Amino acid sequence: MNKYLMDMKKYFLTTVLFVCLMLFAGCQDRKLRNQIADDKRLESVVNKAEEFISTGLNAGGHYNEIWIRDLNTFLELACDVGRSHEIREALLMFFHFQKGDGDIPDGYVPKEKTNGSYDYRYSDSAPGFMAHKNTVETDQETSLVQAVAKYIRATGDTTILQEKINGLSVLSRMEKAMYYLLDHRYSDKYGLLWGATTIDWGDVQPEHEWGVCLDSTSHLCVDIYDNAMFIIAIKDLLSVTTHNKEFWSETFHTIFTNVRIHLWDEKRQKFIPHLYLDKSPFPPELNELEIYYHGGTAIAIEAGLLSKKEIISSYKKMKENVEKAGAQSIGLTIYPFYPIGFFNNPILYECGDYGYQNGGDWTWFGARMVKQLARNGFYAEAYEAISPMLDRTIAHDGFYEWWSHDGEPKGSGAYRGTAGVLWSAIKTIEEYNQ
Template sequence: MKKSFILLALCIPIFYGSARGQSLNKQSVAREILNDAKLDTIQKRALTLLKGFSAGTSYNEVWIRDFTTFINGSLKTHDPGTVKNVLLMFFKIQGNDGNIVDGLVDTSKAHGGYEYRYSKLLPAWAAHKNTVETDQESSLVQAVKKYIDATGDNSILMEVIDGKTVIRRMEDAVQYILNDRWSEKYQLVKGATTIDWGDVQPESGWGVAINNKTKWAIDIYDNAMFAIALRDLVAMKPAGYSFTRDWSAVAARLKTSVRSHLWSAKSQKYLPHIYLDGSPFKPDFDENKILYTGGSICAIIAGFNTVAEIRQINRQMNEAASKEKFATIGMTVYPPYPAEQFPNMHPYIYQNAGDWTWFGGRIAEALLPYHMEADAYEALKPMIKRTILHKGFFEWYDVQNGKPKGSGDFRGEAGVLFDAITLLKDWANKQVKK
């Protein structure tokens, strides 16, 4: 009895010290964040850039998949009504089947080679839809939720456009996915074969449109985005409004299917694709060795993983980044697809292992709810550093030489960094007040 008491007494300060040590470490991280002047610089520069709505200097379009990632910054630089009108534009040109377009552009600049769509409700604007993607509908729902969260203006939900309220139009949008982009066999969202969250098919030619070469597949990004959209839709339900179906049940079924078919418990990672009508790659190519980072981060945000799994995903992303001199966890995939497998996009180019802060920067949103603040901050540091170094926000970076590539003044990167820093600062301020 006496011996047991002594052992217990010895254990008490050890446990207390461990908890106290964790608390002190969090305080240290919080102070470092609040004293990091580079974070302030990035946010100021981001707000300067976010006075516009097009994706960047190389793009004339307002893209919904981009806009949803910088709408919070836009609401800091524009009055809410201006931002609200941009959101409503996408509903004014919504398809009769509920589908949402990718991009909107002034008709005088509609020369991108796309099949353009027009609407009497949106004069002087043209729109187009990248049909290999399955994230436009989910992106718009998420953007409306962010608008309401930031402004408190939920009147947008009952705005009537051509006889339908916005909330009903959002239901139509997610129903479109179930009607047109749904695998009954797997109970998951489908799309064309692309690299992670990318929008280009493997085969050479015009890679952004469904064609006779398209191989239909299921990936984690599309399903994570849909899950987040369903969660947001349910959270936005106006008082007294009746949904056309039980969207919470759809979301629950989706998570079960993701866990059953896309998550590999053995490798603690998501499978790149499940193919519905054959793979576009050669039989001897083992695609499952490739790590998808952006989709994995979105999956964490969607709530698909346990804390232990999230730590494994984070470890694998950091391990992959360590293998290239200038990489961060924003490196889209690793290793890249060989050129003979993906002729439309060679290794280390664009979405084939290019490094995108636009997705890597979302790590803060992914990790902070799981008390992994230090991990999130450490992951963001190299992204912040290179943004300062190159004096601007760029579409992507070459992991082999560190050079910025693609569009300059890329608003997606600016918006994601603005949001990530805001989340870190909010956490840090709460921590130091304890």
Template sequence: MRRNLTFFGLTFILFSSGLSAQQKIPSKADQLKLAQTILADPKLKYVDSLARQVIKEGFNAGSGYSQIWARDLNTFIETALEERPAADVRGAILLFFQMQQPNGEMVDGYVLKKDFTWHDDTPYYSKNAPDHVGFKNTVETDQETSLIQLLGKYIQKTKDYGILDESIGGLSVKERIQLMLDYLRRERFNTTYGLLWGAMTADWGDVQPHDDFGCDWNALSNEAIDIYDNAMLIIALQNLIEIQPNGAKAADWKKFKKELETNSRRYLWDQKKQKFIPHIYPQHSPLPKGFDENQIHYHGGTAIAIEAGLLKRNEIKTVNRQMLENVRLSGMPSIGLTLYPTYPAGFFKGWMAEPYHYQNGGDWTWFGGRMIQQLVRNGFYQEAYDELGPMIDRVVKNKGFYEWYGKNDVPSGSGKFKGSAGVLSKAIALLHQWASETAK
């Protein structure tokens, strides 16, 4: 913890000494010095190498997980394509489409039937994949959008457009994509707000509060609209537009994307506080009486909203400063902090009942690394390098990629969490790309 804070201290020194919207633009000499520092940093190279070793092992989410999840593979597919045969990745993607249900919905993930060893009241089966069983955390609404993003990244990197015409059960992949979008608009779309909905969870999480298991939609669920689900759909639609610009549905996708962008800003962005509100509750709120949920900052959903292009550059600067301040106030190790302040003790059941556990304020590199990527892509190179530091340091210290971290940087969950490995590898690649171009 002490070492991480020391590494991270530069950020807070800069922040407290007046980094504002009016800060001086770094000179070419400053940019060159930063680029050289990045290129010479042995920890970045070590962590990238370690990430690649972990991702080489397969497409399952990590140690302790036999399942292959769309939302996880979506965050390490680019590195996987550099470390595994493209045909293997292609097969893993097509198996998701083979598991698609008759109503158009997509599973979270799948596993061989012989490895299906846990209790699940509602396993998913498909005649197109008789050797596999699927599963789905139905409180969430990011399964279809994760798969579309995953497919888009695969096509953009391999140029394998032929996968779109692959036939599964008499329907092409492109037809099955449209069935997924139709399912979302039919089953998970609130027409009053023009936005997707899911159950109330903590930020991007998949656990609802008043249920012992927490991952399945049931009588204890509360319909909620949040930025994460809608930003994920915006990104997915952009992916479709890029890989099928002349497709029969391209005009519809563009129109739908624009509506989502407009409604996300209109209903979810708090202009005064310069943050996204956590939720809209179209029906009943699960919150304790008198509890102001809008005091909570959602770090993960905000990072995905930036990726979706929903924030201007000055707004990105503002929310990043808010994240840094939240880290300071919470005492947590990095901007991977899920949310701040946390929900009250006991609001969630099980291991999320205590603040700073799991998705109720735990620190997840899986999303913090995505914020680093967005800082790089939007020109915040010094901030990206500084804020990446604690995440890199703990990988070096632990010689692995843990699922999440608690107070005092205590590692928890899977010790080889590929989502964490993937987002760090990609963040390092983006930094190295910028640094190499700057140092020429």
């Protein structure tokens, strides 16, 4: 009898505790929903972003080019504000400059706005423009495939796939772009795509004063950003066609599996910065395994490479890095930074021991992490993470390219990629109240 009473008491207390926890969670949920609904900053930044994207498609500020890696991040917003036709034409323009092997350029620009820095390519079918490519990167082809799929989802216009550029359909050219990566940027050693050594998603290699083009000094490696972008692009390709479905499904599985085998550091619960095909460009005293890549991690989450437990662990690590660096937001590119002198381009140390892609604070990637937090149900964390990004956008009345840790805006003062990802992140957070 005593045991029965004790069991009943234990059951009663457990039930009461469970009910109290549910009531507390419900209160917290309502509080968060009300905070989001009442936060005028969200509406203000959305309105600013929509107004800004209505003014053009070039990357913004002093950038004359339309770059595919940038366009891919504000395309949905541009379609939402009625620029679908211009987006369609911009996407088609990239295929005019596609090489025979499938290679896609970074960006294109009107002839009269070119400069002498780039090695331009020409197209007889687009005589008023020239294009160029930062060859250290491996995200141009995947960005374009993703962008076409986003355009179709935003507009319902599947006719773009049958549009012919120099006798070849856009759909065929998309697949050709993907084959280019497997034919020319695939490491048999790791079963993953390779690129030059850069900082996470960046396009500056250490061995050259500018550093955007492959040359005899380049050190080739595989990293998480390029391969996560490829995984997303395969998903997007399969969303618009069933052609070669079995092949692309198998390729998806291979890349996905090899990322987890070779790039995920289980002990540190983070991605390995670089796996070198030959040797590292850095001295032995640099332990690169300690460096955390924020941007590539966000794209890996978008690609579905991390579990929910790993996602929230990653966010906590990003917050810890922000505190250690004295930065403002999880847009912090990396932590710790590559020490002074490890890269020859001085822009990477513009703020003393850090700068630009080497520890700068980029909303362009930070807001992508915010979106992924919200997409995975971590709305409180997403709302927390976006708050400093909203504050500085409103305080400085602009969408800046990147920020110093003490809140000084850097780079382009009108950067459309920043506007696009903020808009998208806000829209995803607001789904919490729908």
